[in-house]
Amino acid sequence: MSDWLKWFLLGLLSIVFGVIVLGAPVVASVTVTLLTGILLLISGGLQLVGGFSVEGAGRKFLAIIMAAVMLFLGWSFLAHPLEGTLTLATVVLILFMAGGIARIILSFQMRGTGLFAPTLISGILSIILAGIIWTYASEDPTWLLKLLGILLGIEMLFNGFGLIFMALFLRGKDGEATDTEIKQS
Template identity: 30%
Template sequence: MSATVPESEGGTIAGTPVRPGRTMLAVGVVLSLLGLVAIVFPFVTGVSISIALGALLVVGALFHVAHAFGAGGWRGFALQALLAGIYAIAGIGLLANPVLGLATLTLLLVGYFLADGVVEVLLGVRMRGESGAMWFVASGVISIVLAGLLWAGWPSTAAWAVGLLFGISLLSSGLSMVFVGMRADRTERRTGATA
């Protein structure tokens, strides 16, 4: 006798209803907690981000090396080898001195916060009239303001600002997801009770 795995059908998994609101709530709580940790330890967070980015760039360099040998012709090989060299130099530089890498990372975070803020504001405007739309707009505005503050203090504040601002952004995004998830979960429970 072989065991079978129950399949998901019609919004249930193994007979248990799937509740997207509860999932969003859980993800929001995790993001909020990670944001609080980053705020409490901003320097460690900044250095960790710098190290993680350096490691990702080195891995990217290895992928470009592997792809270079599969590229057709010497031009394809040369281009992939050049990209591998750029990735490797940037990644090794960040890994060798992550504190100095924070200044460059600060500029990248300015772009991240700005893009994140614009997307969240647009999402909130698109959701206009729906519950939770204002939370996305508020979170987006906070991210845009953080991008401006980070740019204004660059590079002297990069050692602490990267981790702190990243933590605040995570916290605000997490809290917006918590509020939207709580409302969606209430709606799902009401709808389930009347069905």
């Protein structure tokens, strides 16, 4: 099987899973929360073990406190996945808003360059997206349960299309190389 075909099939698989995720966004959101909880528990455990090997009382204390926070969050997400999903969705909302504000501020530092407008527009769109999410969440807080799944599904679709485009590009490059080799013969 050629490389381009592998990438093409992987892209199709990503699109199929993206559609499935968009069909059940709450299930996908809760799954993301559970996986996050598991990863936080693993990270917290490793941080705790590493914390005892750190030199210096201040660093050791900080490492152990960080481990405790990660372990608590991991346990909390696993014990209460719906509340954990709402928490993660709220964090995503805050990150969209903060990222948008940061890009707007950055854009004004780029004034006079070709990067000013795209950076400004990107920041404005992030803030608008955060506003849309906030509006839906304030009308129906359970909408936040769908947010992570919707974002994951959209990302999987974009990823799938990107992989397919890359595969077609690679297929075209392979064809060009073959045509060039034939012309040289």
